[in-house]
Amino acid sequence: MEEPMHNSAITAAFDTGPAFVPYLTAGDPTFEASLEYVQALERGGASVIELGLPFSEPIAEGKTIQNAISRSLEGGMTPVRFFKFLEQLDVTVPLVCMTYYNLIYQYGTHDGPRPFVERAATAGLDGIIVPDLPAEEAGPLHSACQSHGLDLITIVAPTTTTDRLERLVSLCSGYLYVQARLGVTGARSDVSEQTAASLDRLTDIELPVAVGFGISSGEHARTVIESGADGVIVGSALVEIIGEGHRAGDSPDMVAQRLEAKSREITTAITKLQQQP
Amino acid sequence: MTGTFGRYGGQYVPEALMPALTELKGAYEQYVLENADGFMDEFHERMRSFGGRPTPLQRADALSDRYDTDVYLKREDLVHGGAHKLTNALGQVLLAKYMGKERIIAETGAGQHGTATAMAAAHLDMPCEIYMGRTDTNRQRPNVFRMRLNDATVTPVDVGRGTLKEAISEAMRDWAQSVETTHYVIGSVVGPHPFPKLVREFQSVISEESRRQIRDRTGSLPTSVVACAGGGSNAMGSFTTFLNDDVALHAVEAGGESLTVDADAGVAPNSATLQTGSEGVLHGARTRVLQDEHGQIMASHSVSAGLDYAGVGPELAHLVDAGRVSAHTVDDETALAGVHRLSQTEGIIPALETAHAVGWLEEATESQLGEQIVLTVSGRGDKDLETVLEESTRRNIPETPDMDVFDPPANGGTDA
């Protein structure tokens, strides 16, 4: 395994025990409300926060996050505004951008991922996840991230073969994103059996391992940590709180409180675990 | 990077799909390129007996007179199902069988690829689910009926404008879930490697036949070959065997209502990806796409559902950049007039997609037409009859026949 080229703030965030890594689509449903929501996640105990930069063709996303992406795009979110969003955020935890390759590729006046990564670094971003960029195509983004001290976080799927796994790990820094089940994002009422099997083959990897796709409750989160994960990624269950609040016309304050409470449910469930002998 | 054409191509898909693409690439090399287990023999035999290949090459006498040149029509409209699409669909469904897959999914725009896939799946006894944008299910109803009659599940996609782009995204989401047992029969030379090559390989039978047929008939090669292009499977199929010949290749895209773009609304009122698009990554490939300054994919438009797409096959984009293929656009009205002209003067009602190639003959210069031209009639127009009559009437296209034969609607209204 290759050592990360820099001291990763993201990796360090896993040092203090099981990590809670929430996801929200930035700008959902508005720039201002979304700033408040992200801050609520930190109050709820987030260790690292993933922020979606919305793309018009989110092929890895289920309905819940697709809807969040539509709301955010309608609210006027763009890559340029996304960086302003990062700069206005008042949080101390490391931030990861989750987006699709075309937005990274188009940013700036010349081709390739460098201008995006350069701007991301000055805006205070710590890492990038790109669901439609497999190891085969990740070279240019990986080297841009390395030169600007950002982590490129790769995704390991249930279908990933052993030789591919090695390649994904060698490209990865920050944490390894383990996709808990096949399919698209979306909250589920159970924990997939694939999760334990996936984690079993990652036991000798030095990077922290965070599991995502389908985790929706403190109980799920606990099961995943008990199966050997270092962190849990929770997206759709939180995004749905925003969607419901938006549909009901609730105030951003109320929605922020619910997000904080849901975050606390998960952090409490996994922190207790750590205190047990 | 693998599977590239100049700057274009590649595999921009979630990791979960990568093992399936590797498996598909292996199957493509083994069965398609090397004819393992007689795969290609079976494919050709089924395309003969079930699919109606080879299709005729016919001299179009009225068009030849009109343009003072020899116009030949490659009659892909006579393939079973009414379009070139069956050749790819049958090839891929058969390949899925050889690979031991249990289920077929596909996206469709005009419904021709969905129909072809549903027919191939019924023929080869595979369960089949077709994703189709809601706008398209409404404007291509006859094809929805056909797919259902062939026992395919048709799943409407309500996202966005509900056209081909959204249907492909939704099919990819299904595949991300079902990849271990399911083959995704992509409908054009688009998507991640190896799809653009695989689909081109099956469709290139069009130009293998037409090159042989025109030589047998006239003793020479054509000056030019014309084909409409949405994703580009008809164009690549019509061009491939001529690539190394001194033959001009013309791809005709949908100019829609206008070539200008409303970036604020995120709408391009056309599907002229080759002419007006820029390099980007869409649906698994780096290619030319219609996008705004930030890289968001724009909603495209064409009166023809099968051309209404914001991307294009990477190999075709590369051939255009390299100067080997010329790209042209024909707008909605010229295409509609093309439907009427071919119907009235040649007795062939073409698909609206094909009508763009027919319309281009009106706009081409004498030297572009040359002495002998082969135009691929990619499909027949049965699926488009309602759209053609409605849209032609609305736009006062002079060639439009009146439909006074029907009783007026009981409410005196303007029901479609």
Ligand SMILES: Cc1ncc(COP(=O)(O)O)c(C=O)c1O
């Ligand atoms: C008859 C016909 N021609 C052309 C097309 C465009 O697709 P492609 O460019 O892949 O040939 C379609 C698509 O549905 C079609 O139905």
